[in-house]
Structure formats: C-alpha cells, structure tokens
Amino acid sequence: MTDPRTPAPGAVVVGYDGSDFSMQALDWAMDEAELRRAPLTITHAWRWPYGRATEEARLHLRKAAEHVLYHGVDCARSTSTLTDVRADLHEGAAAERLVELSDGAQLVVVGSRGLDALARSVVGSVAGYTATHSHAPVIIVRGPGPIPAPVDPGPLVLGLGASTADAVVDFAFTEAALRQLRLVAVHASYPQPMAWGVAMAPLPDPEAALAAERDRMRERLAPWRERHPGVPVEYRSVTVSAGDALEAAGAEAVLLVVGAGRSWGRGRLGTVARAMTEHAPCPVAVVPDRAGRPPG
Known part of the structure; x- marks a missing residue:
C-alpha cells in the first residue's frame, strides 16, 4: 500500500497555497496527471514568520497549513479520475521544496503568483526560483480564462x-x-x-x-x-x-x-x-x- 504522504516517483508535482493562482495550477496539474497517467503530488509549505514561537502557536499554524493542503487534495480526489493523489506538507521555503521534489518528477506546476507574492510582482518569487533551479520541466500557469484549456484551443x-x-x-x-x-x-x-x-x-x-x-x-x-x-x-x-x-x-x-x-x-x-x-x-x-x- 502506498503512503499518501510520500512523493511518488515520476509524479506531477504542484504547489498549492489556496490562492486563485494555485487553484489554476492545481487544475492544470490534474489535467497533466490524467493525460500522463501519473501520480499527483500536492505540496504546501509553511513556516513561522515571526521569530521565536511557543509550541502551541506553531501547532496552530501547522494545523492551518494542513487544512489548506488537504483542501487541495480533496479537490483533486473529488474532481478528477486520479487514484494516486499524495499530500506533502513541508516546513520551510516553498520554492526550495518544489525544487527538491522536482528531482524524480515528470513535471512541476506552479501558479504565476501565490499568497506571499508582492502585488506588484509580475511573476512570484516561488515560480521564478522554481523555474530557475528545477530538475524537471516547470509549467507556470499564467493568463486569464479557463485553465487548462478552452473549448476551442489554440496551438x-x-x-x-x-x-x-x-x-x-x-x-x-x-x-x-x-x-x-x-x-x-x-x-x-x-x-x-x-x-x-x-x-x-x-x-x-x-x-x-x-x-x-x-x-x-x-x-x-x-x-x-x-x-x-x-x-x-x-x-x-x-x-x-x-x-x-x-x-x-x-x-x-x-x-x-x-x-x-x-x-x-x-x-x-x-x-x-x-x-x-x-x-x-x-x-x-x-x-x-x-x-x-x-x-x-
């Protein structure tokens, strides 16, 4: 029996933080995993941003991160035909975790921006870092409209x-x-x-x-x-x-x-x-x- 918390080799990996951009990325990643008949790994990173913290405060933040991650996992399992969807909760930098998971992955999918990106950013720091250092191809999901493909797709x-x-x-x-x-x-x-x-x-x-x-x-x-x-x-x-x-x-x-x-x-x-x-x-x-x- 596979461990749903362990990234599968040859998986499609997607970064998810609950933002609209990451929802678009999740839609695209589910499509890729179905087309490729590959496992899907959904990863979410969290870290305490305020210096020292009590164990109780850290536990609350971790629980909130788990809630975000498993919302994405539930969406993937309920709206796709995928049978191997795994959750990856990481304490640390999201971009570094995506690069780590890219080693052995077929593909990495990220939104163009996330919740922690500055509003003025055209492309988020996570997407840019991942594309720069990933061992696997990276799809940055940008642009308006339905994702991943319209009814009458272009080339x-x-x-x-x-x-x-x-x-x-x-x-x-x-x-x-x-x-x-x-x-x-x-x-x-x-x-x-x-x-x-x-x-x-x-x-x-x-x-x-x-x-x-x-x-x-x-x-x-x-x-x-x-x-x-x-x-x-x-x-x-x-x-x-x-x-x-x-x-x-x-x-x-x-x-x-x-x-x-x-x-x-x-x-x-x-x-x-x-x-x-x-x-x-x-x-x-x-x-x-x-x-x-x-x-x-």
Whole structure:
C-alpha cells in the first residue's frame, strides 16, 4: 500500500497555497496527471514568520497549513479520475521544496503568483526560483480564462533557436501529442546590421533567408515529426526579437514552451526564458536544457 504522504516517483508535482493562482495550477496539474497517467503530488509549505514561537502557536499554524493542503487534495480526489493523489506538507521555503521534489518528477506546476507574492510582482518569487533551479520541466500557469484549456484551443508554441536543447523539443512534441494540439515552431532573429563600404556585398534577400531558416527548422524537427505523426506542425521564421515573437505567438497559444537557456544551472534563467515567465500572455513551460538526443 502506498503512503499518501510520500512523493511518488515520476509524479506531477504542484504547489498549492489556496490562492486563485494555485487553484489554476492545481487544475492544470490534474489535467497533466490524467493525460500522463501519473501520480499527483500536492505540496504546501509553511513556516513561522515571526521569530521565536511557543509550541502551541506553531501547532496552530501547522494545523492551518494542513487544512489548506488537504483542501487541495480533496479537490483533486473529488474532481478528477486520479487514484494516486499524495499530500506533502513541508516546513520551510516553498520554492526550495518544489525544487527538491522536482528531482524524480515528470513535471512541476506552479501558479504565476501565490499568497506571499508582492502585488506588484509580475511573476512570484516561488515560480521564478522554481523555474530557475528545477530538475524537471516547470509549467507556470499564467493568463486569464479557463485553465487548462478552452473549448476551442489554440496551438502549442515552441520557441526554437540554434541552441535549443533536444529535451525542449521533445517536451513540446510530447505535450502537443497528449493534448492533441497543433505545434507552432517559432524562430526569431534580428537581421544583421551591415556597414556601408566600397566593397559591400549585395544585400541578402529577406524572403530567401526566412525560407532557408524554415527549411533548417523542418530538418531539425524531422525526428520528432516521425515519432509524433499526429501532431500538425507549422513553422514561423520572423525578423524580430525572440521575446517579441514569442509574446505575440503566445496570445493565441494554450502553452508556450521555451528552454531554460544557457544560464540554467548557474542560478539564473536565460534572457528569453526569463522574459516569458514575466510577460507571456499564456501558461509557460520552462524546460531545463539537458543534453539529449533526437528520438529514434
């Protein structure tokens, strides 16, 4: 018999604190666990914020934290088909616990903000820290409207660049296949500035350059298209900044998938990933840039 208090390996992990943002995250996490046929671990962290405290005061706070956590667990058990839902009550920092649980998890889901985030914050400190340090992909549930998917869903958008890791592409195709979504791969680049001179080379044809880039994207994604033949794929090459391109594409998306960036593992996200966690108009998946190989 499984212990409902012990995180299951390969679980979908979700942070829950009773806020509206965490309720959206819980909805998304339940959907992910059902689609992946995975266990669901719901975690809630608490700590005494006022320095020293009597044991009775700490016990009262712990009881309140248990009430919050088991409300989330009861919601998951009563509104989903999941049979393995586990509660994880942690005394300490929520973000650190989520990162700890990410080691061995399939996926971590968090709300864009929680009860302890400043009102002026665009993305909460818990979400930002978790995305920066997690060992597993992290979905930050952002944006208005029903979560996780509307009746007429848009596409899944993949930010694709020359340094995008295979793990990021693999996650995007897997998620698109699970949710039966079309995938839009977006590659953005600024045109290189050219200095005027006597021996100046002919200006390149922008349309030809974009067409060549789309061909390179097709070649890069070919192994995953073979593995997921039911996923329709659209290629977009644009000459704007990656942030602007992905923010625009995200306006119609169910989910935006980006790599954590070259700075992942060194205590910070890459520029594009950080911008998307703060400004994307839809939920964002930040995938650690682990080394990987194309399927097949």
